Each structure stands twice: as structure tokens, then as C-alpha cells.
Amino acid sequence: MLSTPALVLSIMLFGLGLIGLLSRRNILYMLLSLEIMLNAAALAFIAGGARWGQVDGEIMFLFILTLAAAEVSVALGIVLQLSHRFRTLDADAFCEMRG
Amino acid sequence: MEILFYIAAAVTLLATVRVITHVHAVHALLYLVVALIALALIFYLLGAQFAAALEIIIYGGAIMVLFIFVVMLLGPLAVEQERTWLTPGAWVGPSILALILLGEVGYLIAAGDHTPIVATETRQKGISIALYGPYIIGVELASMLLLPGLIGAYHLGRRHSKEAR
Numbered sequence: 001m002l003s004t005p006a007l008v009l010s011i012m013l014f015g016l017g018l019i020g021l022l023s024r025r026n027i028l029y030m031l032l033s034l035e036i037m038l039n040a041a042a043l044a045f046i047a048g049g050a051r052w053g054q055v056d057g058e059i060m061f062l063f064i065l066t067l068a069a070a071e072v073s074v075a076l077g078i079v080l081q082l083s084h085r086f087r088t089l090d091a092d093a094f095c096e097m098r099g
Numbered sequence: 100m101e102i103l104f105y106i107a108a109a110v111t112l113l114a115t116v117r118v119i120t121h122v123h124a125v126h127a128l129l130y131l132v133v134a135l136i137a138l139a140l141i142f143y144l145l146g147a148q149f150a151a152a153l154e155i156i157i158y159g160g161a162i163m164v165l166f167i168f169v170v171m172l173l174g175p176l177a178v179e180q181e182r183t184w185l186t187p188g189a190w191v192g193p194s195i196l197a198l199i200l201l202g203e204v205g206y207l208i209a210a211g212d213h214t215p216i217v218a219t220e221t222r223q224k225g226i227s228i229a230l231y232g233p234y235i236i237g238v239e240l241a242s243m244l245l246l247p248g249l250i251g252a253y254h255l256g257r258r259h260s261k262e263a264r
Contacts, residue, residue: 002104009108020119050145055225061150066241070248076169077255
């Protein structure tokens with residue numbers, strides 16, 4: 001069975017995405033890292049579905065796909081707004097909320 | 100089967116590392132497309148053909164086109180990098196990784212192992228039945244998520260274009 005190595009791969013991909021999210025300050029790369037982490041979660045679901053022979057894993061993948069499409073469309077609109085307003089993509093420049 | 104999985108996994112990891120370590124956005128996007136296609140191949144090897152097709156069509160197609168579109172729209176931030184993006188060296192890495200994947204797909208076709216494809220019929224049916232049976236609430240919630248996503252993207256994009264005028 002391939003599901004255990006697939007789970008290990010999904011853990012590694014999720015870790016890489018997390019490292020990218022934490023280390024990069026460019027907001028576009030932070031979005032890309034989020035995509036990587038979503039894909040890692042989807043891979044874990046597919047591996048689980050393959051392990052137990054159920055279709056629920058693929059259904060969860062469909063939901064993750066929907067979520068990613070909605071998230072990316074809104075987040076890229078925000079990126080465009082921010083780049084227009086601040087003339088940079090540095091996440092540290094958008095600290096008006098002091099968060 | 101096993102060795103194909105490990106090669107595809109190595110390609111995915113390599114491309115993902117290049118995504119998070121790259122300086123140029125377009126290069127990172129190229130590597131991310133390769134990583135997504137490799138992930139689609141892994142889905143196929145795990146027996147989830149429908150998920151593999153959706154991964155290529157929606158992730159590798161639609162979402163990556165959105166990203167590339169926005170990177171192009173960022174314009175002034177990227178103008179000075181445009182020349183360095185268009186060097187032939189930028190395409191070598193992703194092309195090699197994509198060729199490895201193409202070799203794997205060619206091997207899968209040549210090997211002619213159609214046993215999982217027979218089982219696909221009932222599996223697709225099971226997905227559809229489960230999606231509109233026990234998971235109907237999830238489908239409704241997804242539609243309620245997509246409509247605000249559409250409206251939000253329209254609103255953000257519209258204000259931006261009015262400002263530019």
C-alpha cells in the first residue's frame with residue numbers, strides 16, 4: 001500500500017508550506033505557501049480515502065478545492081488593493097492594525 | 100507502481116522547495132505548477148483518478164492562471180524584473196521536472212495496467228451518491244462560500260480599477 005508514504009509526503013509538504021509561510025515576508029509567497037499547505041491536507045485526505053477504500057477522502061478533496069478557489073480569488077483581490085495602496089508587497093508594511 | 104510514486108514524490112518535494120526559496124514570483128509559480136501536476140500523478144497512483152483530473156484542471160489551470168494574472172497586474176513592482184524573468188534559464192528546471200513526469204505518464208500508458216480504471220466506474224458513482232446524499236449540507240455550504248467569494252473578488256477588483264482611472 002502507498003498510503004503510508006503518501007501520508008509522510010503530505011506531512012513534509014505541510015512542513016515546507018509552514019516554513020514558507022513563516023519565513024517569507026512577501027505576501028504573494030505567503031499565499032503560495034498557503035496553497036501548498038492546502039494541497040498537503042488534500043493529499044492526506046486522498047491517502048486516507050485510499051487506505052480505507054472509502055469515497056469520503058475524495059469528497060473532502062472537492063471541498064478543499066472549492067475553499068481554495070474562493071480563498072484565492074478574494075486574497076488576490078486584497079493583494080491587488082494592497083499593492084496599489086502601499087506600492088509594495090512586504091507584509092510588514094501592512095501593519096495599520098498593529099497586529 | 101511504487102517506484103513511480105517515489106519519483107513523483109521527489110519531484111513534488113523538489114519543486115515545492117524551489118517555490119518557497121525562489122526570489123522571482125513567476126519562477127516560483129512555474130515550479131508550483133510542476134508540483135501540482137506531480138501531486139495529480141500521485142493522486143492517480145493512489146486510485147483517485149477524479150481527484151487527479153480536478154487537481155490539474157482547477158489547481159494547475161484555473162488557480163495558477165489567477166496567480167499569474169495578478170503577478171502580471173502588479174506591473175510597476177515587477178517591471179525591472181521582467182527582463183530577468185524571460186531568460187531561457189528560467190525554464191530549464193521546471194522543464195526537467197515536467198519531463199520526468201511526462202516519462203512516468205508515458206510509462207503508465209505503455210504498461211497498459213488498466214486494472215484501476217475498471218474499478219473507477221463504481222467509485223465515481225459512489226462519490227456522486229455520497230456527495231448528494233450524506234454530504235448535501237457540505238455542497239450547500241460550498242455554494243454559500245463561493246457566492247460571497249465571487250462578490251468579494253468583484254468588489255475588491257472593481258474599487259481597484261476605479262482608482263486606477
